[in-house]
Amino acid sequence: MPKKYMVKLKRDERTQLRELVQNGKDSAKALTHARILLKADQTKGQPGWTDESIRDAFDVSIATIERVRQIYVCHGLNAAVKRRVRSHERARRLDGRQEAHLVALACSAPPTGHEHWTLRLLAERMVTLEYVEDLSHETVRQTLKKTNSNRG
Numbered sequence: 001m002p003k004k005y006m007v008k009l010k011r012d013e014r015t016q017l018r019e020l021v022q023n024g025k026d027s028a029k030a031l032t033h034a035r036i037l038l039k040a041d042q043t044k045g046q047p048g049w050t051d052e053s054i055r056d057a058f059d060v061s062i063a064t065i066e067r068v069r070q071i072y073v074c075h076g077l078n079a080a081v082k083r084r085v086r087s088h089e090r091a092r093r094l095d096g097r098q099e100a101h102l103v104a105l106a107c108s109a110p111p112t113g114h115e116h117w118t119l120r121l122l123a124e125r126m127v128t129l130e131y132v133e134d135l136s137h138e139t140v141r142q143t144l145k146k147t148n149s150n151r152g
Contacts, residue, residue, distance in 0.1 A: 003051075003069070004070075005066070005069040005070045005072070005073040005074075006042050006069075006073070007037055007040040007041050007042055007069050007072055007073070008041065008042050008043045009037065009038075009041045009043055009046070009077075013077050014038065014041065014043075014046075016077070017034045017037055017038050017077075017081070018038065020034045020081070021034050021035055021038070026081075027083070029083070030081050030082060030083070032058055032060060033068050033080055033081045034081050035058055036054055036058065036060065036064075036065055036068045036069075037068060037069075037072055037077075037080060037081070039053070039054050039057065039058075040054060040065065040068075040069055051065045051066070068080050093132075093135070093139045093143075094132065094135075094139065094143055098126070098131050098132055099143055099147065101126065101129070101131045102122065102126060102131075102140065102143055102144070103143075103144070103147055105117075105122060105125060105126065105129075106122055106144060111125070118137075119137035119138075119140045119141050119144075120137045122137075122140045123135040123136060123137045123139070123140045126140075
């Protein structure tokens with residue numbers, strides 16, 4: 001079965017990859033991806049190794065090899081070798097004021113019928129008191145962990 005994504009490196013790309021591998025100062029992932037591309041190169045006079053040969057030589061999965069080839073063909077050399085840059089950071093669920101209310105609530109006496117605050121109780125109370133529209137117990141856990149609050 002023919003490969004869907006064929007790697008045919010240009011001379012300058014091949015030179016760039018060889019320098020990267022010889023230098024050896026990049027991440028292990030980048031070096032491995034560079035080696036994969038060099039061995040998968042189907043340009044005339046280049047190795048053109050099979051995926052199985054590359055897998056055995058570099059101890060990577062066939063899926064990794066296919067993914068590196070696909071990224072190279074679709075997005076270029078840098079995308080195939082370098083780490084992806086995050087497109088955006090996740091917005092914080094609670095602002096400073098809301099965090100302060102959460103910590104104060106966690107340090108207060110638990111509701112009647114309960115021995116102590118649970119994460120779910122805190123999340124529900126924050127919504128009831130209209131500090132937030134909705135809040136998960138996991139956000140409460142992460143916030144209290146981050147603030148090093150001691151509920152004991």
